[in-house]
Amino acid sequence: MALVNMKEMLYHAYHNGYAVGAFDLVSLDFLEGIIDAAERCHAPVILSLAESHFEYFDIELVMPAVVAAAKRATIPVAIHLDHGESIESAVQAINLGCNGIMLDSSQQALTDNIKTTRAVVDMAHACGVPVEGELGYVPGVEGEDAERHPGEVSYTTVTEAKDYVTQTEVDFLAVSIGTVHGRMQGKPKLDFIRLQEINDALAIPLVIHGGTGLSDDQFQQLIGCGVSKINYYTSLADKAGLQIRDNANTNPHLGYTGLTTGIRNAISVEVERCIRLWGSANRAEELLSQCAPWMPVEHLIIYNVDGITEQQANTMMQQGREILSTIPGVLEVVTGHAVQDDASYRYTWLIRFCHPAVIESYRTHPEHVAFADTLFRPVAGERISIDYQTS
Ligand code: 13P
Numbered sequence: 001m002a003l004v005n006m007k008e009m010l011y012h013a014y015h016n017g018y019a020v021g022a023f024d025l026v027s028l029d030f031l032e033g034i035i036d037a038a039e040r041c042h043a044p045v046i047l048s049l050a051e052s053h054f055e056y057f058d059i060e061l062v063m064p065a066v067v068a069a070a071k072r073a074t075i076p077v078a079i080h081l082d083h084g085e086s087i088e089s090a091v092q093a094i095n096l097g098c099n100g101i102m103l104d105s106s107q108q109a110l111t112d113n114i115k116t117t118r119a120v121v122d123m124a125h126a127c128g129v130p131v132e133g134e135l136g137y138v139p140g141v142e143g144e145d146a147e148r149h150p151g152e153v154s155y156t157t158v159t160e161a162k163d164y165v166t167q168t169e170v171d172f173l174a175v176s177i178g179t180v181h182g183r184m185q186g187k188p189k190l191d192f193i194r195l196q197e198i199n200d201a202l203a204i205p206l207v208i209h210g211g212t213g214l215s216d217d218q219f220q221q222l223i224g225c226g227v228s229k230i231n232y233y234t235s236l237a238d239k240a241g242l243q244i245r246d247n248a249n250t251n252p253h254l255g256y257t258g259l260t261t262g263i264r265n266a267i268s269v270e271v272e273r274c275i276r277l278w279g280s281a282n283r284a285e286e287l288l289s290q291c292a293p294w295m296p297v298e299h300l301i302i303y304n305v306d307g308i309t310e311q312q313a314n315t316m317m318q319q320g321r322e323i324l325s326t327i328p329g330v331l332e333v334v335t336g337h338a339v340q341d342d343a344s345y346r347y348t349w350l351i352r353f354c355h356p357a358v359i360e361s362y363r364t365h366p367e368h369v370a371f372a373d374t375l376f377r378p379v380a381g382e383r384i385s386i387d388y389q390t391s
Contacts, residue, residue: 003070006078006100007130007171008291009044010205013228018279019219022046022207023271024082024233026053029240029260031069033267038075041272041281045075046100048231050082051089052148063096075284076291080132082231090120091328094127094354099294102174102207106134107151110160117168125169127329128355132229135164136176138209143182143234153178158197165202172229173198174207182234184213192221199226207231211274212238219277230278239266296331297353298390299362302345303383313347316375324351327365329358345384359387 013020023034025047038045047066049059063079070077080100081093090101101124105116117133124131136156140148156175165173175198178190199206205228212234214222219230243266247259275281305313317335325333334350353362362368 002073002075002077002288003067003099003294004044004076004078004288004291005128005130005294006046006080009046009076009078009287010130010172010228012283012287012290013044013280014205014226016283017223018283019208019223019228019230020044020046020280021211021271021274021278022048022080022082022229022231023236023274024048024050024053024231025066026056026237027263028065029263030236030267031066033236033264034271035069035073035077036264037268037271037275038077038284039073040268041275042284043075043275043280044077044283044287045271045275045280046078046080046229048080048082048233049093049098050233051085052083059092060096063098067097076287078294084120087116087120087123090124091326094124094129094328095325095330097331097354099129099354100132101129102132102134104134106137106174106176110135110164114164114167117164117170121169123328126357126361128357129329130171131168132172132174132207133164133168133170134174134176134207134209135161138174138176138179138181140181143212143238148181153180155191155194156198158194158201161198162201165204172205172207173202174209174231177208179208179210179214181210182212183238187215188213188218190214190218190222192225195222195225195227202226205229211235216277223278230274232274236267236270239270242266293391294355296390297356297359298388299349299351299353299359299385300388301349301351301383301385302347303349303380304346305379306381308379313379316379317347317349319375320349320371323367323371327362327367329354329361345382347380353387356387356389 025031078100079098081098083104084090103120105113121131137154139151139153177195178188206226207229208227209231211230211232240263243262321333331352336348338346
């Protein structure tokens with residue numbers, strides 16, 4: 001299990017002068033290409049899923065593959081929701097296995113941005129999950145994602161950044177200092193003085209969106225000013241597109257698998273270039289030795305019921321599965337009946353929390369309290385309840 005806490009990962013990068021790549025993925029080819037490159041380079045990596053891309057795939061189907069890839073990896077991995085649009089999508093992402101959340105309310109007025117972000121931070125921190133906020137606005141210029149970021153650039157100011165971070169308690173801050181989402185037109189002018197001032201004032205890992213198209217020396221300067229996470233997508237999409245066009249030109253009769261051959265490798269080559277450039281190569285071992293693995297907790301209850309029929313017990317369990325699985329930090333709710341007729345306890349709940357912090361936030365969550373007090377505890381007096389840290 002090489003899933004790690006993203007906060008520990010980014011603070012390691014921040015204190016050791018390198019940046020971790022957060023690569024947005026839209027298919028299994030992207031996922032495998034990113035992981036292959038990080039493994040080759042012995043580098044930490046962030047598997048990033050942008051909410052605006054959920055129209056291309058079903059996030060509920062893709063996340064199990066992303067979690068499996070992270071668990072199988074030998075390098076430190078975090079799974080991140082990029083540009084989350086609401087608290088509901090942040091909860092969904094955490095419950096599907098994301099252990100980092102970016103909430104993008106950067107287009108809102110400062111006070112609204114603070115309010116929305118604060119609500120997400122409270123929810124996510126109660127699940128042990130760190131949050132990236134964004135202040136200022138990074139627009140799109142050209143490329144397949146550019147239209148998703150309409151409007152004019154708005155630069156992050158030091159005063160607002162201090163205010164925002166103090167009031168929201170975000171763990172990382174995405175700043176706007178001249179980068180754009182999508183392809184660059186010419187060499188962008190980045191405001192490094194502003195960035196250094198923000199870094200001096202905040203002393204927390206900073207994030208750059210719109211990594212595509214920056215020059216090698218710009219990346220070095222960004223990292224020198226506290227940037228510890230670089231978001232990168234358009235270049236990967238362009239490399240994949242180029243590979244498909246090359247395949248089609250070589251043989252116009254190719255089908256799907258022929259046309260998509262080589263995409264994984266093309267992405268992997270570009271990700272490796274970024275990893276080496278941003279200084280995260282060969283950091284995996286040290287980072288793994290310094291941070292605790294990200295491990296779920298199993299909340300196990302075994303119980304007998306009194307005063308209700310088997311059918312009513314089944315209905316109660318079905319209601320529980322529906323209600324409890326929506327509580328932040330709950331990865332899975334399983335109910336069961338004893339296989340042996342003479343078992344001491346006839347029923348079970350097995351609820352998987354993403355992090356030990358959820359033991360407390362789940363216990364006091366209003367939906368859990370209401371379910372437990374009205375539907376469960378009155379009929380299940382005879383029960384044993386234990387939380388297990390699992391690996
Ligand atoms: P690019 O598409 O410009 O690389 O930016 C990606 C990004 O910032 C995703 O959040």
